[in-house]
Amino acid sequence: MPTEPVASLPPTLIYGAGAVGCLLGGVLAAADAPVTLLGRPAVAEAVNEQGLTIVQPSSTRRIRIPAVTSIDAISAPPALVLLTVKAYAVAAALPDLRRLAASGAAIVALQNGVGTVETLLAEPDMPRLASGTITASVMRDSPATVRQETTGGVMLAPVRGGVPLDQLAAALTATGLPAGVVPRYQDLTWSKLLLNIMANATSALLALPPAAIYADPRLFAVERAAFIEALAVMLGAGIRPIPLPGFNVPLLAHAMRLPAPLARRLIAARAARGRGEKRPSLWLDIERGLGTTEVRWLNGAVADLGARLGIPTPVNATLTELLEEAARNPERRRAFAGRPDALLAALGRTSGTAQA
Numbered sequence: 163m164p165t166e167p168v169a170s171l172p173p174t175l176i177y178g179a180g181a182v183g184c185l186l187g188g189v190l191a192a193a194d195a196p197v198t199l200l201g202r203p204a205v206a207e208a209v210n211e212q213g214l215t216i217v218q219p220s221s222t223r224r225i226r227i228p229a230v231t232s233i234d235a236i237s238a239p240p241a242l243v244l245l246t247v248k249a250y251a252v253a254a255a256l257p258d259l260r261r262l263a264a265s266g267a268a269i270v271a272l273q274n275g276v277g278t279v280e281t282l283l284a285e286p287d288m289p290r291l292a293s294g295t296i297t298a299s300v301m302r303d304s305p306a307t308v309r310q311e312t313t314g315g316v317m318l319a320p321v322r323g324g325v326p327l328d329q330l331a332a333a334l335t336a337t338g339l340p341a342g343v344v345p346r347y348q349d350l351t352w353s354k355l356l357l358n359i360m361a362n363a364t365s366a367l368l369a370l371p372p373a374a375i376y377a378d379p380r381l382f383a384v385e386r387a388a389f390i391e392a393l394a395v396m397l398g399a400g401i402r403p404i405p406l407p408g409f410n411v412p413l414l415a416h417a418m419r420l421p422a423p424l425a426r427r428l429i430a431a432r433a434a435r436g437r438g439e440k441r442p443s444l445w446l447d448i449e450r451g452l453g454t455t456e457v458r459w460l461n462g463a464v465a466d467l468g469a470r471l472g473i474p475t476p477v478n479a480t481l482t483e484l485l486e487e488a489a490r491n492p493e494r495r496r497a498f499a500g501r502p503d504a505l506l507a508a509l510g511r512t513s514g515t516a517q518a
């Protein structure tokens with residue numbers, strides 16, 4: 163029997179059976195919530211045949227959850243859609259999302275970065291929208307196995323129209339993933355962006371793990387400058403850092419503004435562990451060889467808002483450009499892989515100095 167918070171969750175479709183989608187769908191299905199996964203054929207086939215294996219810090223479970231490859235195969239129209247594709251895959255999903263919205267579904271966008279909510283808001287016929295973020299780090303080990311690498315939870319925020327966010331938060335919390343609701347989606351998405359830009363673009367370009375980025379004071383200075391730029395554009399737009407499950411973002415923002423050596427001493431060790439064994443997302447994106455990454459929604463969003471507000475964001479703008487070039491052209495990435503001096507030079511930072 164599902165517990166009361168899970169029983170009150172309306173029929174829910176997880177659109178994007180990847181690491182995050184499988185974790186959220188899996189924990190809800192394990193608690194008997196009415197969830198269906200929508201994913202690629204290899205994933206749907208493996209999940210339907212073998213069940214979905216969820217590895218969490220304190221348990222490993224195999225869960226039965228129906229998986230489909232098309233919205234035409236769903237038995238009843240969902241009332242709720244958790245959108246869990248990458249930000250760069252949202253455009254291709256729009257025709258499905260329009261049909262789902264037309265049949266009454268509310269859509270919760272769980273992408274990292276800033277821009278997906280705005281894309282959905284531009285859709286005139288999506289009256290019920292919300293935003294969400296997950297702070298746990300999740301990897302896919304095989305088509306039907308996902309691994310939650312770090313503890314964390316989910317934070318949700320309304321965007322437009324009525325979305326049963328309190329029910330969703332209560333259901334997720336009942337499954338063991340602490341979840342809450344905040345009033346302003348901009349605070350939510352930008353606070354998560356602050357976490358996501360840390361040791362992400364630099365790590366992807368250099369093919370070095372976050373621990374190596376934080377160990378080098380010159381690279382830490384780049385991280386700190388990118389973070390402070392992002393914070394400046396947020397504050398300039400009236401957006402505030404807020405606490406997210408497992409991450410005190412306001413305290414992090416305070417620590418980052420301390421002098422660089424002190425900031426590094428306070429932040430480096432915790433930040434290096436933030437993703438567990440998972441590589442930073444932009445590194446994973448670039449290695450998939452699709453020619454695209456989520457950098458436009460991360461550092462790129464900082465540069466875009468900075469340009470609109472007249473706030474300089476040279477580090478984020480350059481990291482966006484370099485990563486986009488490297489995603490399109492592997493030769494460009496080879497120029498930086500394992501070569502901090504080359505990246506520092508491309509960022510206009512004299513090698514050997516730790517500029518603020």
Ligand SMILES: NC(=O)C1=CN([C@@H]2O[C@H](COP(=O)(O)OP(=O)(O)OC[C@H]3O[C@@H](n4cnc5c(N)ncnc54)[C@H](OP(=O)(O)O)[C@@H]3O)[C@@H](O)[C@H]2O)C=CC1
Nearest residue numbers: 178179180181182201202246247248249251273274299300
């Ligand atoms: N993994 C993590 O630890 C965290 C990720 N996030 C964010 O959550 C979002 C999802 O990330 P993650 O789960 O890691 O990404 P994944 O790439 O693991 O999952 C997305 C899945 O959706 C599939 N997909 C994309 N478009 C469609 C479509 N039209 N129809 C069916 N399936 C589709 C993808 O298939 P294919 O690959 O073939 O396109 C992929 O299997 C991202 O924005 C990410 O930044 C947030 C917090 C933590």
Ligand SMILES: CC(C)(CO)C(=O)C(=O)O
Nearest residue numbers: 296297298299357437443
């Ligand atoms: C940083 C993390 C793990 C969650 O906070 C994340 O969002 C990601 O790696 O994509």
